[in-house]
Amino acid sequence: xxxxxxxxxxxxxxxxxxxxxxxxxxxxxxxxxxxxxxxxxxxxxxxxxxxxxxxxxxxxxxxxxxxxxxxxxxxxxxxxxxx
Amino acid sequence: xxxxxxxxxxxxxxxxxxxxxxxxxxxxxxxxxxxxxxxxxxxxxxxxxxxxxxxxxxxxxxxxxxxxxxxxxxxxxxxxxxxxxxxxxxxxxxxxxxxxxxxxxxxxxxxxxxxxxxxxxxxxxxxxxxxxxxxxxxxxxxxxxxxxxxxxxxxxxxxxxxxxxxxxxxxxxxxxxxxxxxxxxxx
Numbered sequence: 326x327x328x329x330x331x332x333x334x335x336x337x338x339x340x341x342x343x344x345x346x347x348x349x350x351x352x353x354x355x356x357x358x359x360x361x362x363x364x365x366x367x368x369x370x371x372x373x374x375x376x377x378x379x380x381x382x383x384x385x386x387x388x389x390x391x392x393x394x395x396x397x398x399x400x401x402x403x404x405x406x407x408x
Numbered sequence: 409x410x411x412x413x414x415x416x417x418x419x420x421x422x423x424x425x426x427x428x429x430x431x432x433x434x435x436x437x438x439x440x441x442x443x444x445x446x447x448x449x450x451x452x453x454x455x456x457x458x459x460x461x462x463x464x465x466x467x468x469x470x471x472x473x474x475x476x477x478x479x480x481x482x483x484x485x486x487x488x489x490x491x492x493x494x495x496x497x498x499x500x501x502x503x504x505x506x507x508x509x510x511x512x513x514x515x516x517x518x519x520x521x522x523x524x525x526x527x528x529x530x531x532x533x534x535x536x537x538x539x540x541x542x543x544x545x546x547x548x549x550x551x552x553x554x555x556x557x558x559x560x561x562x563x564x565x566x567x568x569x570x571x572x573x574x575x576x577x578x579x580x581x582x583x584x585x586x587x588x589x590x591x592x593x594x595x
Contacts, residue, residue: 326510326581335473338482339448339501341545344473355472359505359544371510371541371580384580386541390472391465 327405328367329383329398350380350397354389362386373403410439411514411571424514425571426507440568442521443502446545447485447562450476450499491557492529492550500531501545503563510541510581517570518546524566528554531567538569540578 332353334343342357345368362368368386375382380397388394411419413436419425427441435442455461463475480499483490492498508514516538520531533549548567552558560566 338450338476338499339446339545339547341446341501341505357547361505362543369541371578372582374579384578386543391470 327370327372327383327403328364329370329385330367330402330404331363334363334366347385347396348398348402350399354385354391354393354396356385356387356389358387367404370403372405376400409573411573413438413441416441416571419512419514419571424509424512426505428505429503431504435565437568440519440570442565442568443504443506443518443546444563445485445548445560445566446501446503448501449483449485449490449560450480451483452480452497485560485562487562489559489561491559492552493557494528494552494555497533497549497551498560500548500550500560500566502548502567503545505543505545506538506569507543508538508540511577512540513574513577515540515572515574516542517572518548518567519570521565521568524558527558528552529558540574541581 329347332346332348334345337344337357341360343360343363344355344357345363346353346355358368370383370385373381373383374395377397379400381400381403382395382397383403384395385393389396416425416436420427431441461479464470508516517536518532518538519536520529530551530553531548533551535549538546550560
């Protein structure tokens with residue numbers, strides 16, 4: 326399973342969540358996630374669901390505040406166990 | 409297919425569904441599980457007469473965080489509750505943290521309770537889906553459609569979760585086409 330590096334995180338709207346920022350091919354995205362899933366500045370995204378020209382398509386654990394579930398990220402942002 | 413109370417209990421016992429704190433016996437119905445309201449709310453500020461504010465969620469410089477900082481304030485519900493005015497929208501969360509394992513072939517929907525719906529209380533705004541792999545406290549968009557204030561209290565049974573089995577495992581939970589590819593960094 327894959328973990329996606331995040332650019333940073335800050336307080337969420339509820340004490341149990343963080344607002345995380347991730348870099349994508351198309352710009353920054355922000356999403357709220359449960360604090361328990363942020364580890365070593367990364368979040369779980371499962372296995373990638375597509376790839377193209379050095380980028381991977383991953384599904385985020387929550388919908389971003391711009392309404393995206395799947396985003397293209399740089400290949401190096403993802404760590405995959407069991408691949 | 410919707411899971412019955414028996415199947416929900418089995419899933420809780422086997423860990424394919426996690427609910428923390430564990431639900432009381434009275435939280436189950438034949439095909440749903442009641443969840444309760446946490447004590448945190450995000451309350452939208454009252455608009456000021458003569459001041460027009462527009463949110464542009466698909467605009468190039470939109471930031472939800474900045475928008476909410478300008479439009480809302482966080483509060484803890486006092487012991488005697490928070491009266492939700494008619495027409496008022498607040499964001500709340502379930503007290504329970506819910507986790508659906510990505511490979512568990514399960515998703516869920518959060519829905520209102522008929523007892524509260526009769527008073528005009530809605531707990532989501534057209535976004536009830538809890539996707540496979542979800543972990544966290546569920547955010548609720550709570551709005552009072554009724555004619556009189558409704559008092560929100562921490563711990564009240566505010567919504568119900570309906571679990572559904574999915575046909576297959578989502579792509580993100582399936583190693584599939586990326587199996588054995590050395591270009592992906594080892595974890």
